[in-house]
Amino acid sequence: MSAQELDLRDYFRIVRKRMWMIISIVIVACVIAGVYSLYIKNPVYEASTKIIVNQTPTQSTVGQLDLNQINTNIQLINTYKEIIKTPAILDAVTQDYPQFNITTEELLKKVNVSSVNNTQVMTLVVRDNSYPKAAEIVNAISQVFKERIPSLFNVQNVSILNEAKVDPPIQPGPVEPNVIMNLAIAFIVSLMIGLGIAFLLEYLDDTLKTEADIERYLGLPTIAMITRLGQDEGKTSPADSHVQQARKAGELDHVTAAK
Amino acid sequence: MSQQPNKQRHLITVTNPRSPVSEAFRALRTNIDFSSIDERIQVIMVTSSGPEEGKSTVSANLAAAYAQADKKVLLIDGDLRKPTAHKTFTLSNRYGLSSLLSQQADQTDVIQDSGVPNLSIMTSGPIPPNPAEMMASNRMSMVLQELRQRFDMILIDTPPLLAVTDAQIVASKSDGVIMVVSYGKVKRDIAVKAKANLDRVGAKMLGVVLNNVKRKASEGYYYYYYGN
Numbered sequence: 289m290s291a292q293e294l295d296l297r298d299y300f301r302i303v304r305k306r307m308w309m310i311i312s313i314v315i316v317a318c319v320i321a322g323v324y325s326l327y328i329k330n331p332v333y334e335a336s337t338k339i340i341v342n343q344t345p346t347q348s349t350v351g352q353l354d355l356n357q358i359n360t361n362i363q364l365i366n367t368y369k370e371i372i373k374t375p376a377i378l379d380a381v382t383q384d385y386p387q388f389n390i391t392t393e394e395l396l397k398k399v400n401v402s403s404v405n406n407t408q409v410m411t412l413v414v415r416d417n418s419y420p421k422a423a424e425i426v427n428a429i430s431q432v433f434k435e436r437i438p439s440l441f442n443v444q445n446v447s448i449l450n451e452a453k454v455d456p457p458i459q460p461g462p463v464e465p466n467v468i469m470n471l472a473i474a475f476i477v478s479l480m481i482g483l484g485i486a487f488l489l490e491y492l493d494d495t496l497k498t499e500a501d502i503e504r505y506l507g508l509p510t511i512a513m514i515t516r517l518g519q520d521e522g523k524t525s526p527a528d529s530h531v532q533q534a535r536k537a538g539e540l541d542h543v544t545a546a547k
Numbered sequence: 548m549s550q551q552p553n554k555q556r557h558l559i560t561v562t563n564p565r566s567p568v569s570e571a572f573r574a575l576r577t578n579i580d581f582s583s584i585d586e587r588i589q590v591i592m593v594t595s596s597g598p599e600e601g602k603s604t605v606s607a608n609l610a611a612a613y614a615q616a617d618k619k620v621l622l623i624d625g626d627l628r629k630p631t632a633h634k635t636f637t638l639s640n641r642y643g644l645s646s647l648l649s650q651q652a653d654q655t656d657v658i659q660d661s662g663v664p665n666l667s668i669m670t671s672g673p674i675p676p677n678p679a680e681m682m683a684s685n686r687m688s689m690v691l692q693e694l695r696q697r698f699d700m701i702l703i704d705t706p707p708l709l710a711v712t713d714a715q716i717v718a719s720k721s722d723g724v725i726m727v728v729s730y731g732k733v734k735r736d737i738a739v740k741a742k743a744n745l746d747r748v749g750a751k752m753l754g755v756v757l758n759n760v761k762r763k764a765s766e767g768y769y770y771y772y773y774g775n
Contacts, residue, residue: 494736495732497731502728502755505738506738506739506755508755510754511575512575512578514568514605
């Protein structure tokens with residue numbers, strides 16, 4: 289059982305020895321993470337609109353879906369995704385809606401545009417500390433985008449599929465902070481840290497503990513191992529020890545006589 | 548043994564001879580008896596590197612274990628700085644080793660009956676100003692020589708090795724030295740230094756007693772209440 293070759297049982301022993309330290313580190317970390325997520329961190333709400341990109345059927349035959357046309361639209365979505373995030377659109381939003389009291393840079397951080405692969409639909413997502421404001425902003429951006437795109441592209445091919453509801457019947461929950469996720473992360477990270485500290489302490493502990501230690505460092509044999517007194521022996525109650533005393537006296541004589 | 552002091556330092560070998568701890572002390576006795584073949588080990592010193600490692604408990608219990616083996620045993624409290632034997636055995640410390648060495652009392656005054664059959668105690672006596680000089684004196688050697696005639700086994704409890712020099716001096720006058728090491732309390736280099744101190748005076752090291760071992764750590768000792 290030398291220090292170099294710790295076997296699995298030693299690992300268990302080390303963990304079991306400092307179990308309470310590890311558990312308390314984990315509990316403290318989880319409590320901090322929980323309090324932070326629930327009470328300190330401002331919740332973030334998310335509101336989204338969907339925009340469909342569809343060429344107005346001026347160039348193409350009416351009533352017939354052209355595959356090339358659809359592909360072009362899909363390609364266009366990538367362009368639009370970038371356009372939304374340019375000052376061309378966002379500056380217009382900040383100017384047209386002064387009630388948001390927001391700069392273009394702040395707006396840029398809140399906006400996220402995505403599209404599902406090979407569809408003509410793109411999703412505009414805005415995050416904010418208040419849900420109604422997020423919904424208003426996302427609607428405003430969609431509206432401005434729809435109004436501005438013909439001037440940029442000369443085509444009327446954008447329509448808003450659904451607007452974000454500013455006042456939905458059921459208040460949506462915050463998307464951030466994700467309490468369960470934060471707790472899980474705190475749990476795992478603190479568990480790792482706790483185990484790390486436990487093993488580090490064990491490694492740094494250079495006190496003599498085993499016969500092997502004594503043999504190795506002192507070159508002396510261990511001629512006795514005396515366990516800690518008073519676990520059961522010392523804890524006899526006074527009344528109990530009287531009974532034992534009487535019995536013990538007889539036994540002691542018996543033992544010495546037998547020798 | 549009716550007056551058991553409510554101290555943690557109690558004589559487990561007397562109060563509970565069947566406990567595994569008492570068994571460990573008997574094993575210690577056996578190991579010492581067999582550790583030397585040619586030389587007779589009669590004067591054993593018990594010491595440790597630092598304080599509170601259990602020197603007095605080990606020496607008192609080992610003395611009792613020897614007494615139970617029908618040997619005439621004398622336990623000397625050689626710790627003239629922080630004596631404890633008189634507390635363990637609830638004896639008077641008015642006369643003791645220091646009074647014997649300073650010739651204020653003679654042997655019959657300072658050797659007291661412990662209450663355990665075959666076991667006699669010499670307490671420390673009043674704390675002198677110069678314990679190390681007393682221990683180093685020729686008188687100490689003479690006293691030990693005389694006591695060798697009267698007792699089968701003499702155990703000397705001493706102060707910690709690294710604190711004062713007393714233990715080194717006594718080691719040079721004894722046949723064997725037992726070093727008590729408290730489990731998980733003594734750092735390697737401290738223990739090595741203590742052992743080097745003993746080696747320097749040519750002490751015969753009998754071995755180490757690992758004290759205060761947690762019961763779980765000693766699970767290998769499966770005689771726990773064997774045959775009870």
